[in-house]
Amino acid sequence: MREAIESMVIAAIEDAVDAGELELVEIPEPSVERPRDPAHGDWATTVALKCAKAAGMPPRQVAQIVAGRLADHPDIASVEVAGPGFINLRLSPTALQRVVRHVRQADSKLGSSDSGAGRRVQVEFVSANPVGPMHVGHGRWAALGDSVARLLAHTGWSVEREFYVNDAGVQMDLFARSVSARYLEFCGSDEPFPEDGYQGSYIKEIAREIFDAEGTCWLDASAASREEYFREKAYAQVLEHLKRVLHDFGVDFDVWFSERRLHAASADGGPCEIDTAIEELRERGHVYDHEGAVWFRSTAFGDDKDRVLVKADGSYTYFAADIAYHKDKFDRGFDRVINIWGADHHGYVARMQAAVAALGHEGQLDIVIGQLVNLFRNGEAVRMSKRTGEMVTFEELVEEVGADAARYWFLRRSTDQQVDFDIAVAKEQSADNPVYYVQYAHARICSILRKAAEEAGENPDAAVDDVVAALALDEADLAPLDSEAELALMRELDRFGEVIDVAARELAPYKLTRYVEELAASFHQFYTVCRVIDPDAPDLTRARLFAVDATRRALRCALGLLGVGAPERM
């Protein structure tokens, strides 16, 4: 609709210029926007304010000239010049009714576009260390990354979801020693627990499982071989656990990328990917040697200081592995790469961007930094210490509040806002909880449609899509939809595509949560004012059923992009 209004405005200006009423060397930007105040109409343009100077006329006079030419358009119900020179437009009922028809036909493709043009984008998110359960912060990244992926797919990108598994660092060895120590405790040994080992009870559980299955057979093995075995055993268990918890949350990754791959020699025995990446940077002139270490000149790309890639003792830094990882991503042919990182990694952004630029991919990496999650229960902070083992894990949270409510709460805030997550509120099925407010609107519509089917002698207990098909609403005449509540609902539906565009462009699903709440509100308002099923007015009933069904599809589509269910009954 925005494009239609824009071209309408441009046409009006051109027309005025041709008629000699306006003197303009060039046609200005149409500057179309939606007024905040509905009293100012559906659309407004500030074009008269912007080009008054160039036209040598007062803005209001320019506005009058342009407005006069817009008034005749069939999609425009009224035009008025307001304030210093705003031109306010109100859409005709016909134009809005056309929108409803479009919404219903587009169905699950509503708001989709080809702005991605099939380009390949990778979204990497969560990437929790595989040494224990995920914390609730990971849940936010899971919800966010998955919804961003859905939005990008909806707008024409070819999307892959990836989880980077940090399975090569020293934390894996500590993990192994921790499990091993707990195992030895079960065997009755008085071996001391590693000083900085992982304290969580899950470590004991893993050790217990191994002990129950294999007995004391590892008691006398060398520490090295025991830890090697325990590391791989425990790692596999944790990885399976992560996959399952994420899957239950509705998030499935296309690729689980093992960091070990970066450290391994190539198939033909050549250098590993990290060495290859460092070599490439060296060839491009961005690497130097200093005090026995190998450095990346990241300051040449805007970083605060240069960074070490290979330490004096010959081992790689984490950063070196990350550079190799990002080189690997781009080598796989992605046009664009998106990383979703927690706020605790933001100091890392500059050097990563520098490395990607040095590899020749400047501008192809987006790093979304998300603020943390503060957990509450009835207003009281819940501690999340990883060390004490008292933390509420992501899995426990989902189990308690449900995947839909958890996802919705995680997505509701803009990324750079901390999320205050109150467990008690999120699980409450009441008006305090926006996810139920929205789902209720959907369920309520389904209920109306079932009722209509029942009165038409159709089976109301079928799936709602089938119920609607049986009602055969396609030929409904929408002309009766002209009351204020109906027009307001249709206006809200008209915003759908714009919201999707913005949310996808800004990688900001929270924009969609806000919209879907407003759409649900428009529906509830409509519902209280307009009785849908009225046996005395069959044409009006059919038109309203049509509009209500369009709303249902829009709600379902939006919730789907958020990864939240649209229940037909609650």
Add this chain to the structure above:
RNA sequence: GCCCUCUUAGCUCAGCGGAUAGAGCGUCUGCCUCCGGAGCAGAAGGCCGCAGGUUCGAGUCCUGCAGAGGGCGCCA
């Protein structure tokens, strides 16, 4: 010390350089003989952290200051 983010109603937050700054919760008042009251309507509640600047126009852009959170490693 340096860098990043945040600061808008009692609380939690929206707000693309435009008009009288919005929503939910909380508080107060109304609305079910009727399709789901998990709903709707109304009221009260604001020097948009402070001070400058740019602009016809600033909550929005720039600079400085203050407060809150996070980050700074040849750790991962």
